[in-house]
Amino acid sequence: MPYEEWDAEVLRPLTGGRTIPPSNALGLLLHHPRLAKAFLTFSTQLLYRSTLPPKIRELAILRVAWRHQCRYEWAHHVLTAREVGVTEEELEGVRQGENTLVNRAVEQLSTDCFLSDEVYAELAKDLDAQQLMDLVFTVGTYALQAMAYNTFGVEPDAGMDDGGMGER
Secondary structure, eight states: OOGGGOOHHHHHHHHTTOOOOOOHHHHHHTTSHHHHHHHHHHHHHHHHSOSSOHHHHHHHHHHHHHHTTOHHHHHHHHHHHHHTTOOHHHHHHHHHTOSOHHHHHHHHHHHHSSOOHHHHHHHHTTOOHHHHHHHHHHHHHHHHHHHHHHHTTOOOOTTOOOTTOOOO
16 A cells, blocks of 8 residues: 555554554555554564563564565564674574574474473573463464565565565
């Protein structure tokens, strides 16, 4: 949907009334205003009010994006990841699927739709019950977004680097 036609009321859960720049993802969502408003309320909770440490949140989102080859999500969240302290080595570990705890959790949730007792116990050493819930819901939500963005051909926004993911 063209930026000039965006409905500020639909975007209120995300923006709080602030003006935001154009975004290909929001342009897609605004084709379905009721869905957009409901989804933005939920996804804003996960992104901006999550109990997860930001670095863990971003590493999980990036692994989901990489697994699903979602150029939009990767490009958007690689910027955020760097802002919260994710190193280039950690980004490469996400790309390579290194055997980190976060990568293993994303793989299990994406493949088996649950965490093994072993991975859950390892995560629970550092994450409380709310953080574990936020992790599971974050992985599921970003997988859903990857499906939508890939299906509807949402490309990275102008000026975004897709971090080496390349064309799908």
